[in-house]
Amino acid sequence: MSIRAGSEEVNRTAFAAQVSAFLCPSDPVVWQRIGATSYAGNTGDGYYLLTYNGLFSGNVDRPANISIGDIVDGSSGTAAMSEWLVATPVIRDRRRDFFAVGVGQTPFDRQGFLSSCLSAGQTGPPAVMGGLKGSGWSNGYWQATLYDHAIPINGPNCNNPLISDFLGACAAGSLHSEGANVLFADGHIKFLRESIATSVWWALGTRDSGEVVSSDSL
Numbered sequence: 001m002s003i004r005a006g007s008e009e010v011n012r013t014a015f016a017a018q019v020s021a022f023l024c025p026s027d028p029v030v031w032q033r034i035g036a037t038s039y040a041g042n043t044g045d046g047y048y049l050l051t052y053n054g055l056f057s058g059n060v061d062r063p064a065n066i067s068i069g070d071i072v073d074g075s076s077g078t079a080a081m082s083e084w085l086v087a088t089p090v091i092r093d094r095r096r097d098f099f100a101v102g103v104g105q106t107p108f109d110r111q112g113f114l115s116s117c118l119s120a121g122q123t124g125p126p127a128v129m130g131g132l133k134g135s136g137w138s139n140g141y142w143q144a145t146l147y148d149h150a151i152p153i154n155g156p157n158c159n160n161p162l163i164s165d166f167l168g169a170c171a172a173g174s175l176h177s178e179g180a181n182v183l184f185a186d187g188h189i190k191f192l193r194e195s196i197a198t199s200v201w202w203a204l205g206t207r208d209s210g211e212v213v214s215s216d217s218l
Contacts, residue, residue, distance in 0.1 A: 015138040022137050026175045029088045029096070030134070036086045037137035037145055038174075039183075042079045045205040046150025046169055053206045055080050055185060056146055068185075072208040075185035079204045082172035083180040084147050086134035094121045094156040095173045096133060098143075101158045114198070117151055117158035117169050133157060133170065143170045149205025153180050153194040192218060 016034045023030040024038035044054035055066050055078065071078050087096045099120035101113070136144045143157070150169035151158070159168040174180040179193040182204070192201075196218065203211035 015136065019137060024083060024174065027085060029086050029091060032088055032090070033086055033135055035136045035138060036134050038083055038086060038134065039081055040084050040134070040145055040147040040170075040172070041081050042205055043142060043146045043148045044207075045202040045209075046148040053209060054078075054148065055207060056140075066207065070207060071185050073203070073206060073211055073213075076188065077204065077211075077213040078185045078207050079149065079182050080185045081183040082147060082153075083174040083176075083182075084134060084171065085173045085175070087132060095154055095171065096157075097121065098133070098157045098159055098168075100161055101168075113158075113160060113169075114151065117156055120156045120158055146170070147172050149201050152196065152198055152201050153192060154178075155194075190218060 018031065018034075018036065022037040022039060027038055030036045030038055041056035042054040043052045043056050055071070057065075068075060085093065085095045087098075099117070101116040101120050133143050134145075139145055142148070147170045149172075151171045153171065154173040155169070155171040157168070157170050172180050172182070173194075176191070178195070179191055181189055182192050183189050185207075200213055200217045203209065203213050
């Protein structure tokens with residue numbers, strides 16, 4: 001018996017499924033999107049250049065293939081996954097939408113990109129770019145199932161269209177009060193507040209940058 005016949009249709013049906021374990025009950029939007037997921041894997045601090053420095057890779061040409069031995073900064077201080085807010089064309093929300101920022105900047109101007117992104121969409125009509133944040137649990141790509149630590153929790157999402165090796169910011173977040181749950185590489189989960197210091201949030205996103213994050217800073 002051939003398993004090829006109708007396989008594409010079967011795959012489309014499976015990938016469109018709403019898997020309750022992947023959906024956060026606090027976010028009503030997840031039930032409006034096909035194949036949505038409220039949980040994303042960490043690709044790093046957003047400062048990629050030619051590689052990813054988190055636990056997952058959003059580029060099939062540069063897979064991460066991370067083992068526990070590669071988490072030099074320690075598994076208890078390296079984020080593995082986090083909650084985020086799923087995008088929807090119906091609800092305009094800076095935590096769900098994507099904005100084009102970074103004109104005239106380079107990937108080395110990290111603080112400049114951060115400032116530009118944090119101010120995106122605060123006034124006037126939103127300059128929303130196309131985005132599929134959380135729109136496909138079967139899709140192992142940045143913004144579909146992968147986030148980064150470039151912007152603090154509950155910040156906006158931004159693309160830098162001028163720099164090909166610097167994707168931008170795809171933020172963690174939730175509708176819980178002032179923060180989001182983060183799963184660490186050692187398996188423990190901690191609720192982190194959106195007021196967490198940016199330097200600490202960046203450090204939690206990287207696996208091998210030499211930062212030591214104390215529990216007092218979380």
